[in-house]
Amino acid sequence: xxxxxxxxxxxxxxxxxxxxxxxxxxxxxxxxxxxxxxxxxxxxxxxxxxxxxxxxxxxxxxxxxxxxxxxxxxxxxxxxxxxxxxxxxxxxxxxxxxxxxxxxxxxxxxxxxxxxxxxxxxxxxxxxxxxxxxxxxxxxxxxxxxxxxxxxxxxxxxxxxxxxxxxxxxxxxxxxxxxxxxxxxxxxxxxxxxxxxxxxxxxxxxxxxxxxxxxxxxxxxxxxxxxxxxxxxxxxxxxxxxxxxxxxxxxxxxxxxxxxxxxxxxxxxxxxxxxxxxxxxxxxxxxxxxxxxxxxxxxxxxxxxxxxxxxxxxxxxxxxxxxxxxxxxxxxx
Amino acid sequence: xxxxxxxxxxxxxxxxxxxxxxxxxxxxxxxxxxxxxxxxxxxxxxxxxxxxxxxxxxxxxxxxxxxxxxxxxxxxxxxxxxxxxxxxxxxxxxxxxxxxxxxxxxxxxxxxxxxxxxxxxxxxxxxxxxxxxxxxxxxxxxxxxxxxxxxxxxxxxxxxxxxxxxxxxxxxxxxxxxxxxxxxxxxxxxxxxxxxxxxxxxxxxxxxxxxxxxxxxxxxxxxxxxxxxxxxxxxxxxxxxxxxxxxxxxxxxxxxxxxxxxxxxxxxxxxxxxxxxxxxxxxxxxxxxxxxxxxxxxxxxxxxxxxx
Amino acid sequence: xxxxxxxxxxxxxxxxxxxxxxxxxxxxxxxxxxxxxxxxxxxxxxxxxxxxxxxxxxxxxxxxxxxxxxxxxxxxxxxxxxxxxxxxxxxxxxxxxxxxx
Numbered sequence: 251x252x253x254x255x256x257x258x259x260x261x262x263x264x265x266x267x268x269x270x271x272x273x274x275x276x277x278x279x280x281x282x283x284x285x286x287x288x289x290x291x292x293x294x295x296x297x298x299x300x301x302x303x304x305x306x307x308x309x310x311x312x313x314x315x316x317x318x319x320x321x322x323x324x325x326x327x328x329x330x331x332x333x334x335x336x337x338x339x340x341x342x343x344x345x346x347x348x349x350x351x352x353x354x355x356x357x358x359x360x361x362x363x364x365x366x367x368x369x370x371x372x373x374x375x376x377x378x379x380x381x382x383x384x385x386x387x388x389x390x391x392x393x394x395x396x397x398x399x400x401x402x403x404x405x406x407x408x409x410x411x412x413x414x415x416x417x418x419x420x421x422x423x424x425x426x427x428x429x430x431x432x433x434x435x436x437x438x439x440x441x442x443x444x445x446x447x448x449x450x451x452x453x454x455x456x457x458x459x460x461x462x463x464x465x466x467x468x469x470x471x472x473x474x475x476x477x478x479x480x481x482x483x484x485x486x487x488x489x490x491x492x493x494x495x496x497x498x499x500x501x502x503x504x505x506x507x508x509x510x511x512x513x514x515x516x517x518x519x520x521x522x523x524x525x526x527x528x529x530x531x532x533x534x535x536x537x538x539x540x541x542x543x544x545x546x547x548x549x550x551x552x553x554x555x556x557x558x559x560x561x562x563x564x565x566x567x568x569x570x571x572x573x574x575x576x577x578x579x580x581x582x583x
Numbered sequence: 584x585x586x587x588x589x590x591x592x593x594x595x596x597x598x599x600x601x602x603x604x605x606x607x608x609x610x611x612x613x614x615x616x617x618x619x620x621x622x623x624x625x626x627x628x629x630x631x632x633x634x635x636x637x638x639x640x641x642x643x644x645x646x647x648x649x650x651x652x653x654x655x656x657x658x659x660x661x662x663x664x665x666x667x668x669x670x671x672x673x674x675x676x677x678x679x680x681x682x683x684x685x686x687x688x689x690x691x692x693x694x695x696x697x698x699x700x701x702x703x704x705x706x707x708x709x710x711x712x713x714x715x716x717x718x719x720x721x722x723x724x725x726x727x728x729x730x731x732x733x734x735x736x737x738x739x740x741x742x743x744x745x746x747x748x749x750x751x752x753x754x755x756x757x758x759x760x761x762x763x764x765x766x767x768x769x770x771x772x773x774x775x776x777x778x779x780x781x782x783x784x785x786x787x788x789x790x791x792x793x794x795x796x797x798x799x800x801x802x803x804x805x806x807x808x809x810x811x812x813x814x815x816x817x818x819x820x821x822x823x824x825x826x827x828x829x830x831x832x833x834x835x836x837x838x839x840x841x842x843x844x845x846x847x848x849x850x851x852x853x854x855x856x857x858x859x860x861x862x863x864x865x866x867x868x869x870x871x872x873x874x875x876x877x878x879x880x881x882x883x884x885x886x887x888x889x890x891x
Numbered sequence: 892x893x894x895x896x897x898x899x900x901x902x903x904x905x906x907x908x909x910x911x912x913x914x915x916x917x918x919x920x921x922x923x924x925x926x927x928x929x930x931x932x933x934x935x936x937x938x939x940x941x942x943x944x945x946x947x948x949x950x951x952x953x954x955x956x957x958x959x960x961x962x963x964x965x966x967x968x969x970x971x972x973x974x975x976x977x978x979x980x981x982x983x984x985x986x987x988x989x990x991x992x
Contacts, residue, residue, distance in 0.1 A: 257909075257957050259933040279706065293934065305706065311736075316695045316729030323699020323713075326684070327634070329706060331699075346726070350689050351696060359677040359685065360668030361889045394890050418891070431904040431933045433957065 255435040260425065261294040263404035263436050264370070267411035268295070268332065270440060272302055275330065278415060279306040281317060282334025282370075291336050292372065292430045318344030318369065322352040322420070325367040330415060338373040338424060339384045352420040353395030366419035368411075373400075374464055374514060375559050376427040379550035385463075385515035385543075387424060387491055391524055397421045397445055398492040402466040404434035406489055409443025417445060426464040426514075448495035450502065454484035457569060458502040460525050461512035462488040469512055471562035472569065479566075481573060491521060496528035503529055503536055510539045510572060514559055517542035539572040541565060584627035586846060589784050592626075593619035593839045594864045596643040599652055602868045603642070603659060604819050611820035612659065612673055613640040613688075617782075618811045620838035621746045622647045624787025625716065628795050632711035634684040634704075636697045638718055639674035640746075641686030648683045650676070652871035662878035669881045670889065684713070690751075691717060691724035694743070698730045701741035701804075712740040712798050714791075720751030722765045731806070735772040738803035742794050743769065745806070746781060748813040753824040769806035781809025782838045812836065893976060894945065894985035895963040896927065901937060901989050907959050908932045910952045918971065919947045927987070928964060935991045939964075942986030946971055 258266065272278045279302075280295060286309040289296035299307040310317050314335055321333040335341050341348070352365040375383040390398050399414060399421065401407040407425065414421040451466060452473055459469045466487045473483035484502050488495065503509045509529055511522025522540035530536055544558045560568075584592075600614045615622065622643030629635060629648070637644045645655050650666060658665025658676055665671075666678045674688025684700060687693040697715030704711055721727060722745055734741050745765045749756045762768055769776035775797070779790045787809055794805040814834050816823040823830070846852040898908070911929040921927060921941045930937045949966035952958045966975060967985050976982065 261933060308737075311729070311732060313729035313733065315726050316698070316733055319695020319726060319730065320699040320702055320733060323696035323701075324703040324706075325699070326696065327700040327703035329703045346689060346692060347695055350692060351687060356891070357889045358667060358671040358675045359679075359889075360666075360670045362667070362677055362679055363685070397891070428904065431906060433907050433909075433933075 252438070254438055256438055257433050258404045258436045259431070259433050260404045260407055260429045261292050261296070263408040263434070264294045264411055264425070265296055265298065266436070267408045267415065268298060269301060271412060271415045272298065272306065275415075277328065277330040278332065279308065279329065280332045280334065281308040281310050281321060283310055283312055283336055285309060285334050290334065294425075294430070295334070314340050314343035315346060319347035319351070321367050321369070322347050322365050325352070325365040325419065326355060326363045330366050332368045332370055332415070335369060335371040337382050338371045338386055339381050341369070341371055341386070348396075348420065349393050353393050356418070357395060364418045366417065368414045368419065368421050368423055370423045370425070372427055373424050374426040374428055375548045375555050377550055377552065377555065378427075380547040383548040383555070385513065388515060388520045388524070390422060391491055391521065395420070396492055397490070398424065399445055399490045400424045400463040401489060402429065402463050402487050403432065405436045406443050406487075408436050409441055410445065410489065412440065413442040413445050416442065421445070424463065428464045443489070446490045446493035446495055448486050448488045448490070448498040450484060450498070451487045452483065452485035454482040454506070456482045456506055457508040457510055457573060458484045458486060458499065458506045459510050459512055460486045460488060460499045460522070462491065462521070463514070465512045465514050465560065468560060468562055468565055472565035475562060475566050476569060479570065481569060483569070488521070488525070494524065494528060496525060496532065499525055500529045500532040504533060508537050508573065510541060510569060512560060512565065513542045515542055516545065518545065537572070539568065541568050584788070586785070586842065586851060589623050589627055589788070590839070590842050590846065590852075591860055591864065592623045592647050593784065593842070594860060595652065595867060596622060596646050597839060598864045598868045599646060599656070599871065600642055602872055603656065606660065606872065608660060609819065610673065611818045613642070613818050614815055615640050615643045615813070617814035617834070617837065618746060618748055619643055620784035620787050621716070621781045621809045621811050624784045625714065625744060625791050627788040628791035629682065629714060630711070631682055632709070633682055633795070634679065634700050634711060634713050635682060636684045636693045636700065636713065636715045637686045638690060638693060638716065638721060639686060639688035640718070641674065641676050644716060645676045645678070645683055645686070649681055650678050650683055652867050653874040654678075656871040656875040657878050660875045661880055662875050663881040663885075664874070664878040668885070670885065691721035691726050693717065694721065695726050695730045698734050698739055698741050701734070701739040702737065704740055705737070710799070712742060712795060714742040714744060716744045716746050718751070719745060719747040719749060719756040719760065719765060722768065723760055727768065731769055731772045731774060731804075734804040735774050738801070740798050741804045742791070742798055743804060743806040744791070745808040746811055747808055748811045750813055750817070752817040752821065764808060766806055766808040774804050774806050775802070776806035776808070778808040778810065781811035782836055782841065784838055784842055892969050893948070893973060893982055894967045895979050895982045896939070896965045896967060896987065897963050897984045898930065898939070898958065898960060900960050901932070905932050905960060907957055910954055910956050910958060910964065911936065912954050913950055915947055917947060917950065921945060921947070929992070938990045938992050940988045940990060942988050945969060945985060948975060
């Protein structure tokens with residue numbers, strides 16, 4: 251019997267989804283900096299240039315606003331572009347065509363036009379400094395019309411990319427620098443991971459950790475350490491931030507009675523704030539604790555970067571504090 | 584398009600906008616008296632398969648492109664029978680099936696979008712081109728330069744048109760743009776670029792026809808600047824900063840009056856035909872107003888439709 | 892003497908890599924500088940070259956298979972007649988060099 255799964259690096263899962271979809275659908279093309287023969291900053295476009303040529307794998311100048319604007323225009327006119335924005339920090343340069351045009355297009359034209367574009371970008375801290383490390387997913391969560399996915403492993407990266415490429419869009423696909431070295435088993439058969447579905451990736455009974463992207467690994471590490479302390483953690487990978495599967499988180503919290511949100515970005519108006527509010531809307535008051543980066547820029551200095559970003563030991567400390575606190579949000583500084 | 588038809592089209596725009604401004608529930612609107620020759624001249628040179636994109640000041644372009652006064656009036660007054668089912672409104676008119684991809688009211692916001700439409704046409708072998716109209720106010724925005732560069736590099740079938748009405752709200756163009764001519768901006772990217780008088784509809788139509796022909800033949804993008812003049816304030820809600828005397832002087836160079844005079848002088852039209860034209864225009868505008876007034880607003884539940 | 896072919900943490904962050912291709916089968920002799928096996932990480936293809944002469948005796952991770960950092964890829968020996976041990980934990984590491992292809 252042929253194998254049902256193949257082991258792939260995270261980048262290979264992305265490129266497989268692109269390669270298969272581009273072969274099936276001539277409307278799909280890629281544009282971005284260094285996506286051509288170079289194959290992308292993380293080799294996540296490896297082989298596409300050789301397979302599909304320069305018309306469908308287009309190197310661009312460093313011009314994020316025009317890259318997104320041209321991508322959105324091409325999408326509105328019937329194509330399905332994938333625009334690569336190397337680092338999420340640089341998405342800021344292209345927010346006008348994304349937020350003011352693409353996100354509103356279907357609404358403002360009364361459904362005459364749509365923008366089936368995928369914007370693929372890379373977030374996260376990995377020694378690159380204050381303007382190349384940010385996780386600004388929550389900034390986008392208040393923009394009606396956008397969808398936002400943040401896969402934490404190769405199988406979801408493949409399934410969510412396939413789903414994004416078939417979606418009426420616009421979809422922002424956010425990967426993470428520290429996920430590229432991670433391999434994982436990916437089903438060989440073509441499939442899509444529905445946008446808007448979270449997943450319980452570790453069952454537990456004492457606390458629900460709602461997180462996504464690279465922080466799912468930090469959550470796992472902390473959960474391993476806490477077994478010895480007699481604390482059983484359930485970990486939920488949100489996978490999609492718009493739409494947000496708050497129902498699954500609420501089901502889990504209904505059992506564990508404790509919700510801890512974990513993100514690499516800022517806690518203030520962060521992903522966790524929204525998760526907590528939506529869970530409380532379903533369950534009434536629940537114990538909530540939000541964990542994220544310190545309220546400071548993310549330095550390239552290794553000591554300062556590590557101090558800023560949540561790690562397993564800090565998460566262990568936060569969870570122990572939270573579980574034992576009578577009123578965590580009031581007590582914590 | 585004949586000169587008669589161009590005159591008719593300009594008169595229709597002027598009468599339509601006057602009627603809209605006089606409508607008690609018009610909100611505020613971006614009108615274009617004085618700039619009709621640019622709208623009509625541009626559209627006279629386009630084919631049905633071309634797509635036109637504009638900035639917010641778009642009523643003239645929408646009408647000149649052939650959208651009916653009734654559907655445009657309904658949209659601008661927020662009615663569900665409008666081009667966008669009342670959901671776009673001022674600055675966002677859109678009818679892609681009629682070659683009017685749409686207006687977008689963010690200054691300079693449609694420039695890169697147009698290049699994307701052109702890219703789609705290039706990649707699919709569609710014979711139409713994309714034409715984007717923006718103002719002098721948009722010409723200082725970075726996105727224009729990013730887009731010109733990529734359009735030139737990829738030889739996109741896109742025509743950039745700067746309708747230089749010489750004012751960004753109240754700020755004169757000379758106060759905020761360094762280049763001698765706005766069209767000079769495109770020359771740096773190797774794009775054919777010229778500046779013409781935007782008050783003469785014949786000149787506009789000919790310049791656009793020539794540029795469109797070159798783009799269709801695969802020459803890559805082109806850039807045209809038309810110098811025009813806005814006769815009224817930025818919007819129906821904005822303060823006018825020019826003096827009454829200055830406005831009176833500016834309004835003497837009117838594209839509609841100029842073409843009328845030219846047609847009368849050469850005997851191409853007579854006063855009787857002009858009167859018939861005026862009465863037809865005013866009937867059309869009245870009918871559009873009646874249609875819009877009689878049309879319903881969208882249901883409040885529409886606030887949540889077409890979002891995703 | 893018997894040696895194991897180990898892959899240390901050749902680059903930052905690498906937890907696991909793919910064995911692309913062994914250059915030679917069981918019993919293949921090689922000299923210093925010969926390519927023994929090609930590996931692929933998330934970033935690059937890496938050539939593992941012999942840092943001493945020897946003979947390839949055991950391939951534990953075949954072409955196309957995955958290997959975690961620290962797990963031996965196979966065993967080598969100075970001569971063909973040396974008996975292979977049952978346990979490899981105490982075996983010395985073969986001298987190797989890595990080159991990014």
